[in-house]
Amino acid sequence: MSRKYLNIHVLTTIVGANPNRDDTGTPKSLRYGGVERSRMSSQALTRAKRLGYENDPDGERSYRSAQLGSHISVAAEKLLLEAGTNVDVKMRAKIVQKAVTAVNALVMAEAKAEKKGVEAAAAMERGGSTPIESAADNDVDTDSGDTLVWLAEAEVANAAHKIASDLDAAITPADFVIAGRTASLSIAAFGRMFAQRPDLQNEAAIQRAHAFTTHAASVDLDYFTAMDDLRTVDRGAGHIGLKQNTGGVYYWHANIDRDQLNAVWDTTDVQDAARNLTALARHLLHDLPKGSQNNSAHHNLPVFVLISEADAPVSLQAAFEQPVTPGVDGGHVDGSIQALLNEHERNTAYAPALFGSSLSTGTHADTEGAGAVDFPRASAAIAAWALGSGLDR
DSSP, X not given: OOOSEEEEEEEXXXXXXXXXXXXXXXXXXXXXXXXXXXXXXXHHHHHHHHHHHXXXXXXOOEEEESOHHHHHHHHHHHHHHHTTOOOOHHHHHHHXXXXXXXXXXXXXXXXXXXXXXXXXXXXXHHSOSXXXXXXXXXXXXXXXXXXXXXXXXXXXXXXXXXXXXXXXXXXXXXXXSOTTOBSOHHHHHHOBOOSSOGGGOBOOSEEEOOEEESSOOOOEEEEEEEOOTTOOXXXXXXXXXXXEEEEEEEEEEEEEEHHHHHHHBOOOOHHHHHHHHHHHHHHHHHOOOOTTHHHHOOOOOOSEEEEEEESSOOOOGGGGSSOOOOOTTSOSHHHHHHHHHHHHHHHHHHOGGGEEEEEEESTTOOTTTSOBOOHHHHXXXXXXXXXXXXXXX
């Protein structure tokens, strides 16, 4: 019997890195089980996985920006030019006003959104080859300020087509955003909010937790110097600095609500949907925040992944409330894997009717007897489950 939720539990090792830091440059942390752990925030993890998926050949683009009004106006102007329309300064200003006003109406009051649109149009008429350049030259905020607006590529195209098709017709957010539906798997998976149009927003189909080390972890200071290639007066360093690094075995949990995904994601082609879902699954399991990546190259594959279907979302964080200690031969990987499996067994023993099938993968998964599969099969299994199948190996 196929279940409504898919719980994903990932163990990944990182060493000598700072993938997710706070405002002081210190690796993020939390205290759990009486000890300090290293942490990666759910926001940083989500962005890395979303961008990884959207840059995948099998993925699709979306845009999360405070400059979407300008982006749409440029797309609308391009459509008019392709149709042979001569776009002068006044027409360009009108396009900008309509685009900025429509986008801002998602996140701010109607009067303020319209005012911003008028200011953007005035800035365009005063000069500048693009809406953004005009705003910069004239100190006018043409977009949604500090508020990020998230739109699918198809929604951007719909807005641009609406504006280009009739410059005199009004355009509202409902003209390019469908209430409760989106063609973007990213937006359906991770959810979005519109402050002024809650009827157009959607809840996330995938919940994501913060990742934290399964054991106590500390921050290490890295004293470094940079040498001046042309300096010959003395042999001293051209620059001296300190960086902070951390590492360990991180546990991360996410769950997929299949009903919510089906309710929100607007897709009609099953083959295309399977390709997109498989790509998203690949990046859910693999991708990590890229902070200081050029200095640490933390491109580590997951050591262990447990995927389990259930009738409820279930985290296995309790497996690591008691910090994992090094084994006889040292290291935390084997102990972390065993603690995770033990906690899963305790959960299934407590509520056996709640859980369905499970499978595992990862570089340290037991391919001999634990029902482990390779990474491509695990990604395909997640996609097939999301499309209505059971969790087949």
